[in-house]
Amino acid sequence: MITSVIPITGPEDDVCGAVCASIDITERKSVEIDLALSEGRFRTAMNALFEGVMVVDSEGRIQTCNPCGAKLLQLEVSDIVGTSLYAHPWDVTDWDGNPVFVNEFPVIRSLRKGEVVKDAVLSVPLRSGDRRWLSLNSSPLTVADGGEIVAAVVSFSDITESIEADNRIRSQMQHIESMNRLLKDNQVQLQQANARLKALAKTDGLTGLMNHRAFQNRLAREVERCNAEGHRLSLLMIDVDDFKRYNDTFGHPAGDEVLSRVSRVLESCAGPTDCVARYGGEEFALVLLGADETRASEVAERILEAMNEAKWPKANVTLSIGISTTSPRQVEGKALIEEADNALYAAKSKGKNCFVHSAGLNGIRVDRRRKAA
CATH class of the missing domain: 1.20.5 (Single alpha-helices involved in coiled-coils or other helix-helix interfaces)
Structure with a gap:
């Protein structure tokens, strides 16, 4: 209660009475007490927060900043409160390192446009020279629901460790x-x-053909398949005539050139499914899949003609060829080689530069010791 007393004086200025007026201020005091308590609770709550909080008025002045906010920015509360956001050289950047100007700050966007900004990530400089990553949320404050924006509140927390951890993980x-x-x-x-x-x-390193071991494996597979499926197969064993004499006369490089050129001739005469191999030394092998005696003889004839038509730089080169062909009975690759090899030496005995099929030998075996290569 507030009471005012006005004295009443007489003609001789003596007090003869008084007028009293009293005003009940209980409600006002209650409001002031509530306001003080509310402000106290607000500041207590602000000070107890583990994230920074600022209230910025419509002019961009910072009205309130809690201690945590000042600490996050490595400033004193007194350095912040009452100052304008525009007065600070923030040097703020976004996630990609691009500069973010004051008018683009989340709190200014809330003030100017009424935006509610959530989880904005910005990098701010510190007095120490380091930078700190902050996650910011801001909202406008109005005098009433949907009324004039008078301020904005922004909260921010340090996410530097999380960002650096993410960067390390990345x-x-x-x-x-x-x-x-x-x-x-x-x-x-x-x-x-x-x-x-x-x-x-x-592969044979000189000719690029299949080598001896690979040939043996291939022949074994093909013979097994022929036995299982009843197909025919012919084998040509081919030897370069008088190769030792050629080597001795013209040298090993010239001999190697002959072997390479012979391999090309054999490949040109073979079919796409046939198998050409260097059997060893100056000897070659040709497996003709699905070929009977007639086709095998035709291929052998074609090879001899190709050799005779070829241009040889040092001296003419000829071949001797022995042929064997599978029969309806079960055969082995080894026996097929022996038959073709025997026919080859028969061709040598006939004067070379020719072919002989094992079927025409009638079981006669040639004495190889008496035949020159």
Whole structure:
């Protein structure tokens, strides 16, 4: 209660009475007390928060900043409250390192446009020279629901450790991806190298044809298939005539050139499913799939003609050819080779530069000791 007393005086200025007026201020005091308590609770709550909070008025002045907010920015509360956002050299950047100007700050967007901004991520400089990543949320404050915007509140928290952890994880993932790509490339190169080694293991280094071991494996498979399916197969064993004399006369490089050119002739006369191999030394083998005696003889004749038509730089080169063909009975690759080899030496005994089929020998075996290569 507030009471006012006005004295009443007489003609001689003596007090003869008084007028009293009283005003009940209980409600006002209650409001003031509630306001003080409310402000106290507000400040207590602000000070107790583990994230920064600022209230910025419509002019961009910072009206309130809690201690946590000041600490996050490495400033004092007194350095912040009462100052304008526009007066600080914030040097703020976004996630990609692009500069963010004051008018683009979340709190200013809330003031100017009434936006509610959630989880904005910005990098701010500190007095120490470091930078700190902050996650910010801001909302406008109005005098009434949907009324005039008089201020905006922004809350922010330090997410630097989380960002740096994410960056480390991202860097590690990129490193792992890079290593995976490298391992994949190495694996591809290893597979290619293995494939080349596998091919080399099956290939004659001079001629590029199938080598002896690969030929034996291929012949065994093809003979087994012929026995199972009843198909015919012919084998040509081919030898370069007088090769030792050629080598001794013109040298080994010239001899190697002959072997390479002979291999090309044989490949040109073979079919796409046939198999040409260097059997060893100056001897070659040709497997004709599905070929009977007639076709095998035709191929042998074609080979001899191709050799005679070829241009040889040092001296003419001829071949002797022995042929064997599977029969309806079960056969083995070894027996097929022996028959073709015997026919080859028969061709040598006939004067060379010719072919002989084992079927025409009638079981006669040639004495190889008496035949010159």
